[in-house]
Amino acid sequence: MNEPQWHCLGRVDDLKTRPLQQIKAGKVVLALSYRDGEFGAISGVCNHVGGPLGEGQLSAEGYVVCPWHHWHFHRLTGLARPGIPAAAPRYDLKIENGDLLVNLVPATERRNAPHPAHPLTRPLTREPGPVRVLGISTAAMNREFPRYSTSEALLQTALDQAAAAGHHTQLIRLKDLSFRACEGYYSVSAHACTWPCTITQMDETDQLTAVYEALVFWADVVLVSTSIRWGAPAALYSKMIERMNCIQNQITIHDRVLIRNKVAGFLITGGQDNVQAVAGQMLLFFGELGFVFPQFPFVAHSRGWTAEDMERNVAQVRTSKALHDGARALADRCVGMAADLIAAGPGPRKVERGGRKAHRAP
Ligand code: FES
Structure with a gap:
């Protein structure tokens, strides 16, 4: 088990003003979301061909929708839509003294659905x-x-x-x-x-x-x-x-x-x-x-x-x-x-x- 690497993303009050944003934390790119009083962080790099997930949109169901070709990953779990065995890495978050911190060690791994080559x-x-x-x-x-x-x-x-x-x-x-x-x-x-x-x-x-x-x-x-x-x-x-x-x-x-x-x-x-x-x-x-x-x-x-x-x-x-x-x-x-x-x-x-x-x- 890797030691956690907590990294401060900034003030909570500032970060919750945007429902979805792409943030670079150290070498990790995150799609940080905020909705209904809860932050979520998944990788900001899309599984498909690397689109910037944090520059996409949040769907009503809570999916981050890639701005390039519209693949979906849930903002809290990183899972793709039901029936698609793929996931973007998810990252743990915590709040301390009004700051939002992210553990740069991913909580889950990236998974790609098996696709035969075109x-x-x-x-x-x-x-x-x-x-x-x-x-x-x-x-x-x-x-x-x-x-x-x-x-x-x-x-x-x-x-x-x-x-x-x-x-x-x-x-x-x-x-x-x-x-x-x-x-x-x-x-x-x-x-x-x-x-x-x-x-x-x-x-x-x-x-x-x-x-x-x-x-x-x-x-x-x-x-x-x-x-x-x-x-x-x-x-x-x-x-x-x-x-x-x-x-x-x-x-x-x-x-x-x-x-x-x-x-x-x-x-x-x-x-x-x-x-x-x-x-x-x-x-x-x-x-x-x-x-x-x-x-x-x-x-x-x-x-x-x-x-x-x-x-x-x-x-x-x-x-x-x-x-x-x-x-x-x-x-x-x-x-x-x-x-x-x-x-x-x-x-x-x-x-x-x-x-x-x-x-x-x-
Ligand atoms: S790069 Fe994200 S859907 Fe293609």
């Missing part, structure tokens, strides 16, 4: 075989009566080109997947944005897993098609890339590059203008993920700002030899580059990104 946490290895080309169509269509999508049609042309050359292809239409919008955990702390995505870990019904599997583990080439909507990529594209922050964030917080030796290309179509801005956004994002690009990494079409005759748009793309040849050539460039990268062997697992670490919070 499949997306497995090591990254490229299985041998032909170049694998993933197409991601971000066109939003009525599921029952889908229309001709100009961007998806060009994507299909590119995939057909790769398949005809003996490469493996896969098409994911985002409209067929049910997945939640990013909840922005990165905005709280870079460490709150986890790999796999926190939503993927919490919600087994979320279907963006198929994209993570294909993009991170399976593909050598990723071709993304989008329409232009009010000068920006399609809404489903934005919804998808916000959920991919967790891929890029692994570089930020762990120097772990999930995307290595992968090539990206884009197919962009719009009724009016802004091809260059949309291409620029896509190049920026996929570049930040770790993708590389061939020369001339996108094919694009728009009718132009003065054209309101959209009924001609589909016919123009459908019959444009130049656009479909361009899509085929883009596929060839991407596949050729991917084959060269595969032959060169794996790239570095860690990268220096020009001083960003200097701005991380300690």
